[in-house]
Amino acid sequence: MSLATLTRLALAGNRTDAARVALTALSAMLASLAGFAALTMLAIPRPPGDPWQQSEQYVSALLREPGLRGGTAFALVLLTIPVLALAGQSARLGAPARDRRLAALRLAGATPGQVTRVAMLETGLAGLVGTFVGLAGYLVGRSVLHRPDANGQLALPTDVLPPVPAMAIVVLGLPLLAAAATVVLLGRVATTPLGVVRRAGRTGSPRPWPALLIGLGVLAAAMVEPIQWALRGAAVEWLALVVLLGIFGAVMGVIFGTAWISHLAGRTLHRHARRPAALLAARRLTDDPWASSRTFAALLAALIIAGGAAAFRASFQLRAELEQEQNRLAGFGGDGSYDSFYLNTMDLVDLAVAVAVAIAATGLLVTLVEGIVSRRRTYAALVATGVPRATIGTSIAWQILAPVVPAVLIALGAGYAIGRLLTGDLSQDGRTPDVPLEQLAVQGAGAIVAVLVVIGLGLLFLRSATEVTELRAG
Structure with missing residues (x-):
């Protein structure tokens, strides 16, 4: 099969396929912009x-001070985690229809390898379009925003350009990563001429072993200060790698641990619930608890970053209070520049976290609508037998909220623990900042509210998906 034929087959499809490609391209564009921004800082x-x-x-001290640029670039890299999770969720949009289309290709004589290459090419081309759009936007924005002020200072580093090889890695690496992820997702699917057969996946109930990953992430953060003291400030790059691996391990631990939480929540609901909606949700949670790990991946990753940001804000607040107290004891007042600088910086971090939560909520909406549409015949059969739509809607809400509430608490706790260990003590007497319970509560409540809004929007599709005519849909 020629490349032109593969490309034509990869671009074929209905409106759902077009929406999947558009969301994949959007995710790649956002991830590439964050990558270009991090490379520019470095x-x-x-x-x-x-x-x-x-x-x-x-103008900004974040750009003037060399010691702050690495942390800013690191934060930008972390921002790509929920974006990449959104890309993974977008790839599942319209999956049943895509599987049937691939099965039709097998019926027409395509080999399993050719079918896999068609799916890979679809995702890879979408990602490539997104990264090229991101590159064009970055270059245009760099030119438009290059406006020195009256003092000749710049608000953004528009006077530097990252190395071309590094930019090429971002432009080409993200689509290749997306294509490789497609191969992994199709590894459990055998596309045959007569349909799609899903190979045996995980069996048995999930285990709480992901808690070890969370513990290793917290341990990595705890070891940074002793290692830094032993090396006397040397090997900063290795310390950054330890922190990055620790955060990544904690993120993976929370995401994979959500499957165990879902299974436990399903068993609890099945044991104690008495209403049909909760019982339906319990059966769904115990049948496929790993679905929650896929659904809430982006949201939980963003909340771990939010918990760490709350720890840093509390540390900066205490640092400013200690400085003001020292100035008062010395007999002169401080101008508050330290306080305003670091706290204003944390305002930017909080804004980035809010954007990440919004991106995660978008991915959750995509997954919810996809789940309703893919199970429309089952839901339509329940409605035809007399089950109220309100009961089905309530069961979907139970299915989402039962695992996400404890997972949000664990994500915020893990993120705060890592951030608190990275900040350390701030005075000779070992004074530590108070736990920012109010900020953590606001972050957790904001995430839950975002999930509730997504549930409300998703359930708008329930009526059209449960019409009796859906019983004859293919």
Whole structure:
């Protein structure tokens, strides 16, 4: 099969396929923009002379101070986690119809390898379009936003350009990563001429072993300060790698652990629930508890970052209070510049977290609507036998809220623990900041409210998906 034929087959499909491709391209574009921004931060050259010399051509201290650029780039890289999770959720949109289309290709004589390459090419091309759009947007924005002020200073690092090989890795690496993920997803599906057969996947109930990943992530954060003290500030890159691996391990632990939470919630509902909606939700949770790990991946990743940001904000607040107290004891007042700088920086981080939660909510909506549409014949059969639509809607809400509430608490707790260990003590007497319960509560409540809004929007599709005519749908 020629490349032109593969491309034509990959681009074929209905409106659902077009929506899946568009969402995949959007996710790739957002991830590439975050990657280009991180590369730009790292490309800012150090000024000659003193190691503490600042780059005075920038307005923001985040850009002027060399020691702050690595952390900012690291935060931008973390922001790509919920975006990539959204890409994974978008790839599942319209999966049953796509599987039937691939089965038709097998019936027409295509080999299993050719069918897999068609699916890979669809995802890869969508990702490539997204990264090219992201690259074009980055270059245009760099030109448009290059506006020095009256003092000749820049608000953004528009005077530097990342190395071309690094940018090429972002442009080409993200589509390749998406295509490889497609191969992994299709590994459990055998596309035959007579239909799609899903191979045996996970059997048995989930185990709580992901808690070990969370513990390893917290342990990695706890070991940073002793390692830094032993190396006396050397090997900063290795310390950053330890922190990154620790956060990644905690994220994976919380995501995989949601399957165990879902299974436990399903068993609890099945044992104690008396109403049909809760019993339906209990059966769904115990039959496929790993669905929750896929559904809430982006949201939980964003909340781990939110918990860590809350720990850093509390640390900066205490640091400012200690500085003001020292200034008062010394007999002169501080101008509050330290306080406003770091707290304003955390405002930007909180804004980035809010954007990540919104992206995660979008992915959750995609997954919810896809689940309703793919099971429309089952839901229509229940309605035809007399089950009220309200009961089905309530069961869907139970199915989402039962695992997500404890998972949100665990994600915030893990993120706060990692952030608290990274900040350390702030005074000679070992004074530590108070736990920001109010901010953590606001973050958790905001996530739950976002989930409730998504449930409300998703259930709008329930009426059309439960019409009696859906019983004759293919």
